[in-house]
Amino acid sequence: MGTLGKLKKTGVTYKGLIEGITFGPVPVVISPIAKANPEAPDYRVYRGQSEVGAAWKKRTQEGNRYLIVTLDDPAFPASIKCRLVPDGEEHTLYWTRP
Template identity: 55%
Template sequence: MATLGKFTKENGVYEGVIESITCAALPARISPVRTKPNSEAPDYRVYRGEAEVGAAWKKKTRTGEHYLVVTLDDPAFAQPLLCWWANAGDEFVL
């Protein structure tokens, strides 16, 4: 499984870098959506630089652990990427 980015959390916002074979490393942030228009709306928006490149939804495993499902979309991708967000000690890995 590939790692596309590593993040740290500060003041409720995850900041780090997203990088892949087709995309150079750029600063990225995953910011919470303060007011969701409905229950199906994303919990977070994903930005690379100033461009919005995805969204994320909060999920919980059967054992009660929290994680995010992240969808990334970029013109360089043939189709949107579906990613999982995992806690790896002091970092969060996409």
């Protein structure tokens, strides 16, 4: 599991920078959206005006909240699965290989 970056929550929106070996630092915004159905994402992930992912609200067995985030780009061989978890004043974005 690797770390892609740190984001700060302002109201209902998360903002920060993500960075990898082949890209970054890239500013991203995770903004809430109206759900069309129960399976639809709770958030969209944007880089500028481009949508680069989606996120769903989740809870641990202990009741702690976090987001499951999927990031994608035409340059990626496959989408990246991530977790955005609270980490003090910020939230850390962790990724794993599927």
